[in-house]
Amino acid sequence: MVAVKWQQFMESAFYHDFRRDKIAITSFVIMCIYVVACYAAPLIAPYNPYDPTIIDIMDSEIPPMWLDGGNSRFLLGTDAQGRDLFSTILYGTRISLTIGICAVLLQGVLGISLGLISGYFGGRVDSFLMRLADIQLSFSTLMVAIIFLAVFQALFGTELYERLAILMLILVIGIAEWPQYARTVRASVLAEKKKEYVDAVRVVGLRPVRIMFRHILPNTLSPILVISTVQVANAIVSEAALSFLGLGMPVSKPSLGSLINSGFEFIFSGSWWITIIPGIVLIVLVLVMNLLGDFLRDVLNPKLYKN
Amino acid sequence: MFAFFVRRLAQAALVMFVISVIAFSIQDNLGDPLREMVGQSVSEEERQALRDKMGLNDPFFVQYWRFLKNALQGDLGTSYFFKRPAVDVILDKLPATLELVFGASLIIIVFSVPIGVFAAINPRHWFSKFAMAVSTVGISIPVFLTAIMSIYIFSVELGWLPSFGRGETVEIFGGWTTGFLTWDGLVHLILPCIALSSIMLPLFIRLIRAEMLEVLESEYVKFAWAKGLSPKRVWFVHALKNTLLPVITVGGVQIGTLIAFTILTETVFQWPGMGFLFLEAVNRVDTPLIIAYLIVVGLIFVVTNTIVDLVYGLVNPTVKLARPHGGDG
Numbered sequence: 001m002v003a004v005k006w007q008q009f010m011e012s013a014f015y016h017d018f019r020r021d022k023i024a025i026t027s028f029v030i031m032c033i034y035v036v037a038c039y040a041a042p043l044i045a046p047y048n049p050y051d052p053t054i055i056d057i058m059d060s061e062i063p064p065m066w067l068d069g070g071n072s073r074f075l076l077g078t079d080a081q082g083r084d085l086f087s088t089i090l091y092g093t094r095i096s097l098t099i100g101i102c103a104v105l106l107q108g109v110l111g112i113s114l115g116l117i118s119g120y121f122g123g124r125v126d127s128f129l130m131r132l133a134d135i136q137l138s139f140s141t142l143m144v145a146i147i148f149l150a151v152f153q154a155l156f157g158t159e160l161y162e163r164l165a166i167l168m169l170i171l172v173i174g175i176a177e178w179p180q181y182a183r184t185v186r187a188s189v190l191a192e193k194k195k196e197y198v199d200a201v202r203v204v205g206l207r208p209v210r211i212m213f214r215h216i217l218p219n220t221l222s223p224i225l226v227i228s229t230v231q232v233a234n235a236i237v238s239e240a241a242l243s244f245l246g247l248g249m250p251v252s253k254p255s256l257g258s259l260i261n262s263g264f265e266f267i268f269s270g271s272w273w274i275t276i277i278p279g280i281v282l283i284v285l286v287l288v289m290n291l292l293g294d295f296l297r298d299v300l301n302p303k304l305y306k307n
Numbered sequence: 308m309f310a311f312f313v314r315r316l317a318q319a320a321l322v323m324f325v326i327s328v329i330a331f332s333i334q335d336n337l338g339d340p341l342r343e344m345v346g347q348s349v350s351e352e353e354r355q356a357l358r359d360k361m362g363l364n365d366p367f368f369v370q371y372w373r374f375l376k377n378a379l380q381g382d383l384g385t386s387y388f389f390k391r392p393a394v395d396v397i398l399d400k401l402p403a404t405l406e407l408v409f410g411a412s413l414i415i416i417v418f419s420v421p422i423g424v425f426a427a428i429n430p431r432h433w434f435s436k437f438a439m440a441v442s443t444v445g446i447s448i449p450v451f452l453t454a455i456m457s458i459y460i461f462s463v464e465l466g467w468l469p470s471f472g473r474g475e476t477v478e479i480f481g482g483w484t485t486g487f488l489t490w491d492g493l494v495h496l497i498l499p500c501i502a503l504s505s506i507m508l509p510l511f512i513r514l515i516r517a518e519m520l521e522v523l524e525s526e527y528v529k530f531a532w533a534k535g536l537s538p539k540r541v542w543f544v545h546a547l548k549n550t551l552l553p554v555i556t557v558g559g560v561q562i563g564t565l566i567a568f569t570i571l572t573e574t575v576f577q578w579p580g581m582g583f584l585f586l587e588a589v590n591r592v593d594t595p596l597i598i599a600y601l602i603v604v605g606l607i608f609v610v611t612n613t614i615v616d617l618v619y620g621l622v623n624p625t626v627k628l629a630r631p632h633g634g635d636g
Binding site: 131135137138139140142143146147150151153154233237240241244245246260264267268270272275276279282283286287290291294 | 322333444446447449450451456459463470561562563567568570575585586589590597
């Protein structure tokens, strides 16, 4: 069964296009390296950045190995607290990626459900939900997230906040971006609803929920796939921005954004690597995701909802 | 048309109402105004008496109504930190932020339209390919990283441009200070404006190119070619006009994002604007200031968005006036 599916996939136009697109292959390979490296971080990283017993403040601000004053113990140097930058980046990327993926899963669940409902039932429900989506989108995710997290932090104090940071970031980014999915799904549902198979299952007497999720949803998957890659990239950028502002992950358990933030003040004294290296790691991660998203869009070419 | 106007204004009022309720509930839950006023040394009975006198024990709606009445008169409370009316504190910082946004918008408009149009007219030209490649990379670099990297390159390594603050400013009228009229002020504006425009610019280049490509394929442009009009006329009079319509809408949607980005840019460059002030207020739990920021920014945002929508409704005859919630605008 799996072999047959695999065979089908190898012969598909999708795989054919993929093999001919050097940018897509490169992006995919880099993406895989990222995922493997950061989820295997405990095995790969030479140090555990969360273990305070092995951190020595005397090791702080050591430049990367290949520079003057570099130390062969620390491949990419150390940060201001004396943590090995390479290990901290691996663990940080894991946090960034996890938040990004979980937030997008939440967006997907919310957005797809509401988009299906909106498109399938139409009428007042539809205009209400879409108006809500328009308003929420125009506020920009980052703005909503900044205000929400800032107020939350002020209400509950920094200590509690730091413990809940991952959860809060996933919730805020997840809830703020549902309209992206809802609009995309709704647009496809409107197109699918006119087709005969939907009439057929309706005549058979299936319940709306079943029609929506079992019959219409599978036919709206390609636009969902296309926006998902870009959405994960966006979620990672939002998370980094929030952490950079001090509203996200704490420095003791840094994501890429908080690592960049913690190193920012040191670029003036010459320790550029604490900020610039995690910055480049973040840029490359977002770039390959956007490139993969572009590739998927070009190949699957669904009539994406404008904007 | 009239119905469209009314509906759009009603929506703006509704959004403003929701913002005010959110702002009020923040005020209600965050910090105790009494403690800010009298400190710890007052006894419990006196506190209760004061609470009654100040109306802090009134029902939610009574308090909200009072808040709304004060807000409409421009009174949003006194900043705990600055000991001045919060609205005044915010409005003092408004010029700095608006000049930043203005500078960034100028960069976006001046570069995105020509580059986007050029890339659509000459898709195979090396410059078009180069511009599209740069845009793809540009979209992937978060604003705060552009800001940090430009500081590192141009301030720390090369020492060409200043890395923080507004520099020398002059007051022009009614307390509006500007950095556009002094050399020092202009030099200080360069990096923050570039950083703020760094994500929007590639976004708009891609958008204008895509819209223009679509318009160039349309029937009426083909007809214009068939009539034998000069290429310039077809491109810049016939095609460009219809390209810019959707760009206006996207521009309206991006206002919220731009405001969020000013917070990031101002933090990196320690730009004395509203965004920087807001984050400081959050760290100090300066509730009136947080609320004033919410209301002022919400107002700016709702007003601009409404104007953009109304203008779009006026300019574009095909916009669904009768059913503005049709969805595909």
